[in-house]
Amino acid sequence: RTLGRAVREVLRLLSEVEGHEETSRAIESARMLANTHPGDIGAIRALGEGWIAEEALAIGLYCAMSAGSFREGVVLAVNHSGDSDSTGSIAGQLLGAIHGDSAISAEWLNVLELAPVIEAVADDLATVGEWQLHDHPPGGEGEFYCTRYPGW
Secondary structure: OHHHHHHHHHHHHHOOOOOOHHHHHHHHHHHHHHHHOOOOHHHHHHHOOOOOHHHHHHHHHHHHHHOOOHHHHHHHHHOOOOOHHHHHHHHHHHHHHHHOHHHOOHHHHOOOOOHHHHHHHHHHHHHHHHOOOOOOOOOOHHHHHHHHOOOO
């Protein structure tokens, strides 16, 4: 439901951008196939192999939209003969944004390298719009994030 609404909004926003047609077509194809042929490896083939951005987006989106769970969507996205690491990443990011990290099995999380770093960066990305970076008093929020992310 949420992803479907987001896709409709993205398509609306894209329609206002010059040169959107190829990306919009890929998104529309993914949405249509997710509604008519969910979880079908043949549908993935119809979207391409994922070697170009529009195809990778379409495949990742298709897998996220047609999945019954985080695991199902990611497994579908990485089990095709194309650029499966990219499509798996896209599907995983979409499903993670929808379901949160609690949807990821402990079996997968327990072997994740740098899990604390990934969690910290994810938390930071979720709150970046709220950061108060204009002041840098010692020990303040601005100093914390500017130290954490040098060059900001």
